Amino acid sequence: MMKYQYKSYDESIPRSIYPKFHIYSHVLRFPSSKMFIGGLSWQTTAEGLREYFSKFGDINEVMVMKDPTTRRSRGFGFVTFSDPSSVDKVLTLAAHELDGKKIDPKVAFPRRAHPK
Template identity: 75%
Template sequence: MEGDGSQTTSGSPNDSQHETGKMFIGGLSWQTSPDSLRDYFSKFGEIRECMVMRDPTTKRSRGFGFITFADAASVDKVLAHPHHELDSKMIDPKVAFPRRAQPKPVDL
């Protein structure tokens, strides 16, 4: 059948670059907790997962984390705002890409 939508996933990889709703959040304050990160980003949509990455030895924040929205359209809402501030620090939310999809650095 034509028009059944079966070809919607056959587009270029960029068409679904943030289909998962996952974002990398850089520039976090050392004091930022998963709860404060969730509170800030919940105004953009329902959050499925929220984590602040910590050093395994010291347990101190590594200054970045990840947010996964229930609806991938929430990523666009976040990206539509040019400035984000949390815990008195400018943070840098970006679309998260799987590690295998990132280009490998090339030594010249």
């Protein structure tokens, strides 16, 4: 059986990771200003999240996701910065802590960009 050969148009990308890169390549061309914030305390509010992340840049939107029935935090949220370079500032810091819990900020990708 013949294996499919991925052709990399950018030789700086190792062929072993090209399939993964290809999935995200359209996202990487457009820097994201939205971050997924995981590991939030159930006590963390949108205001607290805004206060913590405002030191990295101007914020357009903050959301703490809540259970529709109980209205309790689901332990994650989203922060959207006005400038994508603020995301880089967040990611350069090794550890983040908010309301006594270590939180895990990541670049938020559109749902369709995630591999299945």
